[in-house]
Amino acid sequence: EVIAYKNRGEKTWTMLIPREVAYGLATITVDDLTNYWLQKAVSEGFNVLEFKYSRKAVEELAYTYAPVLCKSLPDYELRELDVLAKKLKDQLHDFEYEKLYPLIRCGASYHHAGLSFNARQFIEKAFRERLLRYLAATPTLAMGVNLPARVAIINTRYFSEKYMKRISILEYKQLSGRAGRPQYDPYGIVVIGKDVTSLSEAKKYIEGTPEAVGSSLWNDDALRKHVLASISSGETTTLGDLVKFFSMSFNAVNMNSITIEEKLRKTVTMLEELAMIRSRKTGTEVTFTPTNLGMATSWLYIDPVSSFIIIDGLKDREDVPPLYYLSLIGMTPDFADVHIAKQAYEWFEELVTDLEIRGEVPPQSLEYRAKDPNVNWFRGCIIGLILRDWIEEVPERVIVERYGIELGDLGVIKETGEWLVFSAYIITRTARLKRHSDKLEVLIDRVRHGVREDVLDLVKLKYIGRVRARILVNNGIRNVKDIIEKRELLIKLLGEGWGKKILEELENIYTNDVSSKER
Template identity: 30%
Template sequence: MNINNLNLPEKVKKYYTDTGIVDLYPPQREAVDKGLLDGENIVAAIPTASGKTLLAELCMLKSIGMGGKCLYIVPLKALASEKYSRFREFESLGIKVGIATGDLDSREEWLGKNDIIIATSEKVDSLLRNESSWMKEINTVVADEVHLLNSVNRGPTLEITLAKLIHLNPGSQIIALSATIGNPEDIAGWLGARLVVSEWRPTDLYEGILLDGLLHIGNIKKDIQDESRDDAVNLVIDTVKDKGQCLVFESSRRNCMGFAKKAGKWVSKILDEHDTIQLKSLSQEIGEAGETEIADVLSRCVRQGVAFHHAGLNSEHRRMVEEGFRKNLIKMISSTPTLAAGLNLPARRVIIRSYKRYDPNFGMKPIPVLEYKQMAGRAGRPHLDPYGESVLIARSYDEFMDIMENYVNADPEDIWSKLGTENALRTHVLSTIVNGFAYTYRGLMDFVKMTFFAYQKEASDLHDVIEECVRFLIDNEMIISDSNDILPESAFRSTATGKLISMLYIDPLSGSLIMDGIRKADYFEDITMMHLICSTPDMKNLYMRSSDYENVNMYVLQNKDKFISMPSPFKMIEYEWFLGEVKTALLLLDWINEVPADDICKKYGIGEGDIRMFSETAVWLMHATSRLSGLLKVSEASEKSKELEKRLSYGINSELVNIVALKGIGRVRARKIYENGYRSIDDLKKADPLKLSKIVGSKISQKILKQLDIDVDISEIKEKDSDTVPEPE
């Protein structure tokens, strides 16, 4: 099927043919045949890189041509950015594209001027709660990675969000893109969609197993030379010698780093001169973009042509590693499964070094087939590799047979709604009432009939759990009922507290814990407030390692009075949880007290990416705390949490707040500026450009002065690079 024969605006057809996309791939053709461009809802369950995004693009561009407005929902912020840079290419067609990145309690009305808006499902949920007016104008919804309905953490929000969008704009077209799963017909049935299922891939994929140096793949067996004692390293060497690249999936971050170090020694020996030179400069850039030991290790690995990638890396490092790999400079990345979850980074060969994953409740556990297939599916770069290979490693014949049956030849599992628990539903029951999607108990039950859960099971199965949620919300004065018993006709009304908690996008349980804490607290010290937010279910706390007990316990004993409440040490499980909360609170304290990032990473066994994640969550919860304190009229708590919110955003003491507000100035530079006597914006306005450039470098000092409306010629500022401070965060 030729793109020129499709019912699309002429300029869209020209755009694609100019970029070399002329014929549709078979699954895309099937989607068009099933009504993709005629307003039909479509569920496409097809492998990665088989043109799912393009399928969604065609549908959106058709809709925009008729005056439509499209919402593209993704599960991860990183994916939102990836799609944003892709869709911005349509600006040449006069199409406006926006990405929702603001705070969770903002409306982002300005986004409404766009034709395509990209957002995570949590962000869409929060925009719906804050009643962004343009939501009503959306008539095309794309749900990317919709199989994440199966995820305990993300699934419930995704399904409620889709149900609300359908409720709000009943005629809109829904396109749901899924990995290959066992029961795509369930999603199609739920969304009233036509189903496109296909195993077709633009590049062939062979799945195999390595046993005793012999790779069994497709119908062939291939000898892999045993240059190293590690099978996976031998596979990497084999791929690189064949001019290919590898992705190696590992079970833990520590293993990722360990494997990269090991493989680097071998890969460095087979790099050509061009790559060696380029890698050296990339390695330097990486070393300069962080002040932690991880940055050093990553920089050394990259010099050897390999890298590791996981959520502990800072975003700059992740970006540089991904780019280095796309440019075919980095030959191997060892990664935790984050990369398989959607980033577009294919490689000739995927090696799944471990198919077991640590689960806090069950120990090491085999991963689901669905996860294996997603990792394997990363093999084979379309148009670049002749084929892709994914390899599992067996240590015995029995294991070989076992993984052949349970992974290579297995079908992915069915996915199931995870909506059926009070923890998942509490927040959605509140927002459903606040935003008027339902006013009565019967209305709530009618609304949940629209969910994936109700499609797969029975809405009535949610009866008890919804009743529990409603009781919780009444007991905590977030909603008011017109009757004492909860009857089908009971009518509900949200209170100011309920409305605020829904808009702040926090779990109502977090809201009630924060409000109780503020009411009870005698002092509002830094640790009091930090621990308060860490005691809520919205903060995922650090685990206690055995080496942590002494320090954290000692801190608790010395600062007992500063905690609003604490369990008795004899209640072992509760006390252990409490210590984990305190440990996380101490991490946040170190962050705002300007402890260097590397020291924080070492002390808590985390990476820079984790500091960012903890501080972002803390900023959001501290913001909620300041709003809730305002509602309770406890001004001391409100002031304190406002100040902490700012300090958490940048990881600084209060005196740096104004300096850090300047663009290009992070916590390290701000401290250096302050210590050199520039204590305020007024001091900076009077600064001698030459002196300032000695502290932060000429470019940055020019940037600072420009923001203060002072123009300086860069050539006039003489500075030595060695005098400048690197800014890692």
């Protein structure tokens, strides 16, 4: 572990480097820590991973040091990188490729959850193979992806809720575990940290004891899910059963039995108010059984409050537009972790207010009736607008620019949206709100494929996505029958390669159907 610090008022960093780790030096002074290690990486053939705590920050780092690498790497390596970067073009949307190409061709990149899945996969593979020399990443990389490097530079401060905060010792230990690649590196180097102001502050992370690991089970949202699951499965039927069951959990060792019982009593009371369970007194004992709604909610593994919002928002409504359904699921606790740009709340405040007046989105009062901090009406409306644009076939580039999100965010919103529209369909069907479940059943496929209703028959076929389906429908090909009857037009519109693939797929489907009927 290399300690780097800059005393107040000084312009240079001092690095204390253990002699057994690097270059026989004990103490050196440098103007730019990252640049110093990048030059070492180029000359000695390793790569550098730097952690920072916001998307904007890691992008700025990548754009800062990509030109440094372009000037330092040998010509043959830059030519290989240019070929590598151009291979990415076929895998990404143009606007994402335009951001990444000037970085990757220089041997650098950034990594955060806003990138599309294809981009993240490409970058991880290239860095793992040491084709990329520098990667600036948010901590999510260290938590979920095995992507080590010879050198890991750890910044220790991040901005949150208008204040600068420090990462915990536990977080530092997790991030520092990315230094050194087994079987490839003789050692790993952790550089701590570009933003510490003293030697003692740096040593705190290296010599300090990691904080105790906590548990989120006893948070209200997690507890009501698990209590409902234990009752729905028949594992527990009384408060005593629940206390016994949850007393075996990890965090219960730090709680007394009275506290456990109070929290569980409060949770079952809430579940009964939400119509998830019913209680019955038998002698001196109260037993709990799940309702049909509770069983459905537990099976879907959604928050019971989400089910309440879906039913409360629809039970008195006869007819609502798709935007209403999409905004309704967007405000549920199950959408609470989705990234929405702060600017979006300012950009769309007037529009959302107008939509509420016209009844095109749920009423804001629904948020207050839910009585849960993870329920957010405005967030729901923004997510509803994003998903409405998606199912109205608005190009993804327009969507991400309009709402200030990134492709990775849009991917999460689409995936979560499909799951929750399906959940809303099951919940409304269970609650016998047929007028809504019928519409939601159609909406599931629209969210899955990102299309209007008139192309649903086409997008269910392999090789036909939202763009090709719209081209076909606009030219009179609306279903499988039209494809078969207008083969020449199909090939003319989509090209011989794709046209033949689609026709072959139809032949396979027909052959399989005939075979199954004969059996």
